[in-house]
Amino acid sequence: MTLRVAVVGSGPAGSCAAETLAKAGIETYLFERKLDNAKPCGGAIPLCMVSEFDLPPEIIDRQVRNMKMISPSNREVDINLLNDNEYIGMCRREVLDGFLRNRAAELGATLINATVRKLSIPTNNSEPYTIHYFDHSTGGAEGTPKTLKVDVVIGADGANSRIAKEMGAGDYNYAIAFQERIRIPEDKMAYYHDLAEMYVGDDVSTDFYAWVFPKYDHVAVGTGTMHVNQRDIKKLQAGIRARAAKKLEGGKIIKVEAHPIPEHPRPRRVVGRVALVGDAAGYVTKSSGEGIYFAAKSGRMCAETIVEISNNGTRIPSEQELKLYLKRWDKKYGLTYKVLDILQTVFYRSDATREAFVEMCDDLDVQKLTFDSYLYKTVVPANPITQLKITAKTLGSLLRGNALAP
Numbered sequence: 001m002t003l004r005v006a007v008v009g010s011g012p013a014g015s016c017a018a019e020t021l022a023k024a025g026i027e028t029y030l031f032e033r034k035l036d037n038a039k040p041c042g043g044a045i046p047l048c049m050v051s052e053f054d055l056p057p058e059i060i061d062r063q064v065r066n067m068k069m070i071s072p073s074n075r076e077v078d079i080n081l082l083n084d085n086e087y088i089g090m091c092r093r094e095v096l097d098g099f100l101r102n103r104a105a106e107l108g109a110t111l112i113n114a115t116v117r118k119l120s121i122p123t124n125n126s127e128p129y130t131i132h133y134f135d136h137s138t139g140g141a142e143g144t145p146k147t148l149k150v151d152v153v154i155g156a157d158g159a160n161s162r163i164a165k166e167m168g169a170g171d172y173n174y175a176i177a178f179q180e181r182i183r184i185p186e187d188k189m190a191y192y193h194d195l196a197e198m199y200v201g202d203d204v205s206t207d208f209y210a211w212v213f214p215k216y217d218h219v220a221v222g223t224g225t226m227h228v229n230q231r232d233i234k235k236l237q238a239g240i241r242a243r244a245a246k247k248l249e250g251g252k253i254i255k256v257e258a259h260p261i262p263e264h265p266r267p268r269r270v271v272g273r274v275a276l277v278g279d280a281a282g283y284v285t286k287s288s289g290e291g292i293y294f295a296a297k298s299g300r301m302c303a304e305t306i307v308e309i310s311n312n313g314t315r316i317p318s319e320q321e322l323k324l325y326l327k328r329w330d331k332k333y334g335l336t337y338k339v340l341d342i343l344q345t346v347f348y349r350s351d352a353t354r355e356a357f358v359e360m361c362d363d364l365d366v367q368k369l370t371f372d373s374y375l376y377k378t379v380v381p382a383n384p385i386t387q388l389k390i391t392a393k394t395l396g397s398l399l400r401g402n403a404l405a406p
Contacts, residue, residue: 002027003313006131006150008116008163012292013278014156015100017299022108026313029148030109031116031133032101036094039259042213042220045089049293059096061216063087064196071358072201072351079367092215113137119153119166121272129153151316152306153274156299159260161280170267172282174260175207176230178237179222184251191247192219200354203239207348208289210240218254224261224289261289270322277302285337287344301329
């Protein structure tokens with residue numbers, strides 16, 4: 001027999017999962033509702049993703065080597081990458097996602113332009129799952145209703161995952177991201193040639209940060225907040241536009257986007273022979289709000305586990321065997337998520353702590369530790385002396401800003 005796997009959602013998580021499965025000769029079906037989807041996303045990817053996922057140069061709109069952190073009082077701290085060959089890649093999601101999706105299809109995954117509306121779960125562990133979907137390639141506004149039977153399902157269909165609901169994965173806290181793409185005059189675009197900006201303050205985000213990230217011919221200007229504060233999202237977006245007003249002067253909004261972002265992993269990420277990856281699983285980091293790399297990596301790790309435990313697709317894996325993917329994921333990235341959770345709790349709770357955070361970012365040791373961790377996706381341990389220096393500077397910054405309230 002040949003194992004049949006359905007991957008629902010063709011963002012970085014789903015496409016990387018489908019690519020890995022197809023390369024192993026597994027019968028793979030990749031579902032995507034909108035083939036031209038442009039997810040509202042800052043679009044920053046770490047250097048390690050470019051090489052690890054073999055991304056061609058045309059995927060990268062800008063190579064950002066300079067970051068400007070801007071505090072609530074408009075104190076600016078410049079952070080420069082120390083090595084000339086290092087950069088943060090800036091992408092448009094429709095370009096990145098399209099490339100990864102097409103590569104998976106070229107390698108053998110069957111791409112289905114469809115909306116998955118239901119997953120029928122078998123009562124017998126040996127029976128297949130049934131995917132119920134509307135096929136948009138066969139005409140009609142809603143599409144033609146069809147079904148597909150498969151042995152394993154990977155849910156990569158984002159924060160509002162239909163697969164997560166069908167498998168009873170449980171809910172999670174989530175945030176709302178809001179972004180405007182703004183085309184600005186050439187002289188102002190030149191300012192953002194290799195520079196990205198991050199703004200913090202209650203006026204731009206009560207929970208995270210706001211950003212101005214350069215793309216091919218425009219800048220992405222956005223913010224995010226927890227869903228309980230989503231009624232304030234347009235006010236916060238007006239706040240970032242006001243803070244960056246001089247740099248955006250003469251700009252024209254060409255696209256407005258909004259989307260939910262998960263805040264922590266779902267209670268259940270593998271149930272039966274159904275596994276969640278990417279945003280559907282809740283793999284967005286706190287503090288930085290980053291999810292692209294972790295989505296792609298989780299899709300690949302999940303698929304690699306399926307290939308391994310199914311003996312290259314010759315047997316159907318069990319739930320317990322599929323959970324090996326979770327053990328590997330949590331072991332590799334659990335500490336990263338905990339550290340960033342702590343950073344958000346400490347530094348994003350008031351404008352005083354945000355001022356302390358920006359002050360701390362002015363330190364070269366902090367910059368090196370932060371960028372090494374971001375660019376190569378590991379929590380890089382500093383030597384003990386450097387770690388003591390960073391801890392002392394952190395406490396000093398918090399004390400000077402009266403941020404260490406009882």
